Amino acid sequence: MINIKNLYKSFNGKCVLNDISVTFETGKTNLIIGRSGSGKTVLLKSIVGLHEIDEGEIWYENTLFNKLEFTDKKKIRSEMGMLFQGSALFDSLTVEQNVRFPLDMFSDISIEEKNERVNFCLKRVDIVNSNNLYPSELSGGMKKRVAIARAISLNPKYLFCDEPNSGLDPITAIMIDALIKELTEEYSMTTIVNTHDMNSVMEIGEKIVFISDGEKCWEGSKNDVLNSDCESLNDFIFANSLAKKLRQTKK
Amino acid sequence: MIKFLTLFGQYFLMLKKVFSKPEKASIYYKQTLKEFVNLGLTSVGIITVISFFMGAVITLQTAYNTENPIYPKYLVGLGCRDSILLEFSSTIAALILAGKVGSSISSEIGTMRITEQIDALEIMGVNSASYLILPKLIATLFFNPILTLISIVIGIVGGWIAGSVTGVVPSEDFIYGIQYAFIPYYVVYALIKTVFFAFIITSVSAFEGYYVEGGSLEVGRASTKAVVYSSVLILLFNVILTQLLLS
Ligand SMILES: Nc1ncnc2c1ncn2[C@@H]1O[C@H](COP(=O)(O)OP(=O)(O)OP(=O)(O)O)[C@@H](O)[C@H]1O
Ligand SMILES: [Mg+2]
Numbered sequence: 001m002i003n004i005k006n007l008y009k010s011f012n013g014k015c016v017l018n019d020i021s022v023t024f025e026t027g028k029t030n031l032i033i034g035r036s037g038s039g040k041t042v043l044l045k046s047i048v049g050l051h052e053i054d055e056g057e058i059w060y061e062n063t064l065f066n067k068l069e070f071t072d073k074k075k076i077r078s079e080m081g082m083l084f085q086g087s088a089l090f091d092s093l094t095v096e097q098n099v100r101f102p103l104d105m106f107s108d109i110s111i112e113e114k115n116e117r118v119n120f121c122l123k124r125v126d127i128v129n130s131n132n133l134y135p136s137e138l139s140g141g142m143k144k145r146v147a148i149a150r151a152i153s154l155n156p157k158y159l160f161c162d163e164p165n166s167g168l169d170p171i172t173a174i175m176i177d178a179l180i181k182e183l184t185e186e187y188s189m190t191t192i193v194n195t196h197d198m199n200s201v202m203e204i205g206e207k208i209v210f211i212s213d214g215e216k217c218w219e220g221s222k223n224d225v226l227n228s229d230c231e232s233l234n235d236f237i238f239a240n241s242l243a244k245k246l247r248q249t250k251k
Numbered sequence: 252m253i254k255f256l257t258l259f260g261q262y263f264l265m266l267k268k269v270f271s272k273p274e275k276a277s278i279y280y281k282q283t284l285k286e287f288v289n290l291g292l293t294s295v296g297i298i299t300v301i302s303f304f305m306g307a308v309i310t311l312q313t314a315y316n317t318e319n320p321i322y323p324k325y326l327v328g329l330g331c332r333d334s335i336l337l338e339f340s341s342t343i344a345a346l347i348l349a350g351k352v353g354s355s356i357s358s359e360i361g362t363m364r365i366t367e368q369i370d371a372l373e374i375m376g377v378n379s380a381s382y383l384i385l386p387k388l389i390a391t392l393f394f395n396p397i398l399t400l401i402s403i404v405i406g407i408v409g410g411w412i413a414g415s416v417t418g419v420v421p422s423e424d425f426i427y428g429i430q431y432a433f434i435p436y437y438v439v440y441a442l443i444k445t446v447f448f449a450f451i452i453t454s455v456s457a458f459e460g461y462y463v464e465g466g467s468l469e470v471g472r473a474s475t476k477a478v479v480y481s482s483v484l485i486l487l488f489n490v491i492l493t494q495l496l497l498s
Binding site: 045048050070073074075077078080081082084085086088089090091101102104105106154 | 274275278362363366367368370371373374375376377378
């Protein structure tokens with residue numbers, strides 16, 4: 001469980017996150033949704049400690065994460081896996097070496113076990129016969145999937161995904177969503193996913209937090225997301241004309 | 252002024268992170284070997300070519316500017332040797348390496364920063380500053396002195412060949428000259444300077460790359476800054492070290 005209390009974050013005096021409090025539960029796929037530029041990435045990076053926050057508390061179970069020293073943070077970080085918006089694979093390493101990297105760095109298992117684990121993770125994201133390619137030789141969707149494989153290679157307790165399916169075709173996107181949900185349940189992880197894709201919201205949104213202009217406007221599950229009375233959320237969900245029409249007739 | 256002090260502080264904080272205990276020695280060892288090749292071996296070519304021609308030019312210049320029957324010819328060999336030892340192979344070679352190695356370090360690390368690869372390392376719990384910079388630092392601290400030695404030898408050979416081929420300085424005179432009044436300490440002096448310069452090049456360039464914010468434009472700017480700042484610092488430390496080591 002990850003618990004955020006009264007989080008504030010600004011860049012050069014410009015407030016980007018304003019008093020955010022929210023709880024992300026274990027074993028559930030938690031979604032952060034919002035328009036482009038609303039502060040999703042900044043929120044996610046603040047939660048994992050890549051951004052220094054101005055004020056507030058970030059609790060991982062019973063540990064106050066944002067006040068820890070670097071060495072203590074490392075312990076919790078070894079239990080995190082993160083998928084970045086731009087994949088962030090290491091350019092100088094092959095697919096296989098990318099996925100193996102966390103294992104080499106932090107685990108003491110034998111080479112055979114590492115190989116097995118690497119192949120298992122890659123198979124899990126449906127990447128086969130590409131072990132020796134470099135990131136520059138992969139398509140965008142493949143990069144995302146390799147990045148997921150790298151994020152889960154150490155069996156993390158916390159999984160963070162920043163727009164896992166942006167720029168992917170609908171079928172691959174749904175496949176990745178399903179994969180994230182499956183992994184979350186299987187290993188009972190605490191998963192937080194940033195997205196502005198309505199398909200994923202309806203597919204995997206067990207808990208949804210809607211952010212607009214750095215403020216939390218709404219939270220709930222996919223069952224109530226269509227019937228909220230939050231104006232900006234409705235604008236967000238019923239953005240396309242078809243959806244607008246449907247909503248009008250329903251009214 | 253305040254901005255300068257902040258930068259200075261940030262630089263030393265980075266160095267502190269770089270020199271903290273590595274996560275896994277075996278991985279650092281492998282990285283260091285890689286950097287020996289990337290930053291060291293690939294510079295042998297350019298250093299060889301430049302040293303050869305500089306040695307040749309220094310010899311010819313010295314010879315033509317001292318064309319006077321009072322000066323014995325062997326003095327040209329001596330002059331060539333000392334110019335190469337004292338300034339060329341340490342300082343000028345360092346400036347060339349600042350251009351080649353410095354820009355490659357800062358653009359590599361800068362690109363990793365803007366594509367979130369450094370964030371990815373941090374998230375895993377890796378000390379990114381140490382993982383990325385320490386191997387480069389070790390590699391250049393060990394390899395640049397080797398480059399300097401290569402440069403000294405090739406430079407003197409270049410001078411000798413130029414002198415003999417053009418007939419300006421006969422071979423025997425040149426060889427006598429490079430042995431005449433030889434002070435071994437000059438080699439030590441050149442190597443000490445090289446080690447300092449290597450540290451400047453690598454740490455300054457890594458610093459510029461590590462704290463890049465923005466996009467590819469900023470990465471380009473950072474690598475320009477890396478070359479300019481390390482060159483200026485090299486020249487500044489050249490004066491300081493010369494005063495300290497030769498006075
Ligand atoms: N390093 C930074 N320095 C200054 N401002 C920043 C920085 N990072 C983000 N911002 C600002 O914070 C706001 C939120 O950005 P953020 O990247 O979180 O958006 P987002 O919700 O992830 O959008 P998208 O869906 O397009 O990825 C933006 O207005 C952006 O300009
Ligand atoms: Mg984003």
